[in-house]
Amino acid sequence: MRIDIITVLPELLKSPFEASILKRAIDANLVEVHFHNLRTYTTDNYKTIDDYQFGGGAGMVMLIEPIDKCITKLKSERDYDEVIYMTPDGETLKQGIANTLSLKENIIILCGHYKGVDQRVRDLFITKEISIGDYVLSGGELGAAVLCDSIIRLIPGVLGNETSALTDSFQDDLLAPPIYTRPREYKGLKVPEILFSGNFPEIEKWREDQAFEHTKKRRPDLLKD
Ligand code: ADE
Incomplete structure (x- = not known):
């Protein structure tokens, strides 16, 4: 399985993958996790990834262009089963979602920030929207880490005892x-x-x-x- 995570804060996301079960899964080539810094897909000197909302209102909105560039580049390299957007108004993460996603070959996870992404990102690219609970985080990164952990531990061979994931709660x-x-x-x-x-x-x-x-x-x- 391959997971590509698109984020403005890769440094916030990396440490959960550098210890314990997730690290072991990566070292054993059972999963590949790649981080893509959205700022590298900007074209202006300020590496702008957000702007004010049309129509007024508090909070910045993530621009469609850098996200489009990043997703389009990834999709030109391989097929993806899902393009997931982490957002508090998504479907609440449950064990069943983790079970289903653990069977996929390639997935992209887009982490939202500020007020979120331009609606057209969701309309054009996103196939699944996931929330990790009814509360608002500063960004989608911690949610993406939670989602990845719930998926990766289910990949056959990741847990020492094959049956142990089956006896988990939920x-x-x-x-x-x-x-x-x-x-x-x-x-x-x-x-x-x-x-x-x-x-x-x-x-x-x-x-x-x-x-x-x-x-x-x-x-x-x-x-x-
Ligand atoms: N981004 C901000 N809050 C979130 C949540 N509860 N779940 C997923 N992504 C989020």
């Missing part, structure tokens, strides 16, 4: 059950006995029941369907 629309490790007892709190029983069908059933109860308590909205 797979099957359930939160994950509680988990325990050493010590068996800590400050009077004991690990549930069932986990030492060696009866794996019973343990699996216990985990399913716990996941259901946990979801019912914390996120009943997930159980609606």
Whole structure:
């Protein structure tokens, strides 16, 4: 898989890809992540990437030209499955979206800034708009990092144990059950006995029941369907 990220702040985005699971995935060639600084696609001396809104109103708008140049160049080099725009008014990121995107070959992610991009960028180039939640960030970069992490960890071979992504919260629309490790007892709190029983069908059933109860308590909205 290849991910191309278009941003005015590549330095803000790079560090999540330089540690732990994402770094390992890149080092193992399971994913390529490329950063494109939008300012290198400007043509004026000031490297302008934004301007005032037509019709008045507070906040700057990202210009279409540099974005067009960057996306058109990338598309001339390979086919893309999706051109994603990070924006608070996009579709809220859910596990299902990450699952679907993890199966794609090439995707572009455009990070918004200021008030956002000229509407014509969305009309012309964007195939999917994603929000990471109902709050406004200073730009799309942190959202893009969250989206990439949620996708990359699902690529086969990225996680050591192939099954571990399948047992995450939200797979099957359930939160994950509680988990325990050493010590068996800590400050009077004991690990549930069932986990030492060696009866794996019973343990699996216990985990399913716990996941259901946990979801019912914390996120009943997930159980609606
Ligand atoms: N850019 C600004 N706020 C955002 C959000 N909540 N999700 C994605 N991109 C954003």
